[in-house]
Each structure stands twice: as C-alpha cells, then as structure tokens.
Amino acid sequence: MLNIDLRKIYNFYPVEPAPDAANLPTGGDIYYECLDCTTVINSVPHIKSACPCGNLTGGGGNLTVKHPDRVKVVKGKLK
Numbered sequence: 001m002l003n004i005d006l007r008k009i010y011n012f013y014p015v016e017p018a019p020d021a022a023n024l025p026t027g028g029d030i031y032y033e034c035l036d037c038t039t040v041i042n043s044v045p046h047i048k049s050a051c052p053c054g055n056l057t058g059g060g061g062n063l064t065v066k067h068p069d070r071v072k073v074v075k076g077k078l079k
C-alpha cells in the first residue's frame with residue numbers, strides 16, 4: 001500500500017454544485033475526500049489505495065465507496 005499525501009502535489013477544489021452522493025462522478029482529475037479521515041483518493045486509482053478509516057478502497061482503476069454521503073468530490077490540479 002502506497003500512502004502519499006496528495007495535498008503535497010495537488011491543489012484541490014470542491015466540485016460545485018456538490019454531486020449527488022448516489023451518482024458520484026469519476027475521472028482522472030476527480031478525487032474524493034473522505035470526510036471521516038480527511039484522506040484524498042483519486043476516483044479511478046491505478047495504484048492500490050485506501051483511506052485509513054476504510055470508507056474508500058480501490059485500485060486497478062476502480063474505487064469502492066462504502067459511505068458515499070461521507071465523501072466530498074474535489075478536482076485536483078498539479079501545483
């Protein structure tokens with residue numbers, strides 16, 4: 001497991017209006033911030049990724065969100 005603090009590499013901006021939790025967007029520049037542990041993970045993670053609290057887990061291009069109402073959708077731009 002690789003745990004990189006993406007905030008060191010990217011600036012994150014909230015997606016407005018906030019997307020419906022039942023229909024979260026995905027994309028290479030779309031990231032989810034876990035509201036329970038504040039970890040940011042890409043919505044289509046190519047490397048194995050997970051947040052410490054277990055809400056977000058993924059890898060191989062797929063992310064599983066256990067509690068979609070506990071994520072904030074953000075866009076990442078390289079610093």
Ligand SMILES: [Zn+2]
Binds near residue numbers: 035038039054
């Ligand atoms: Zn979490």
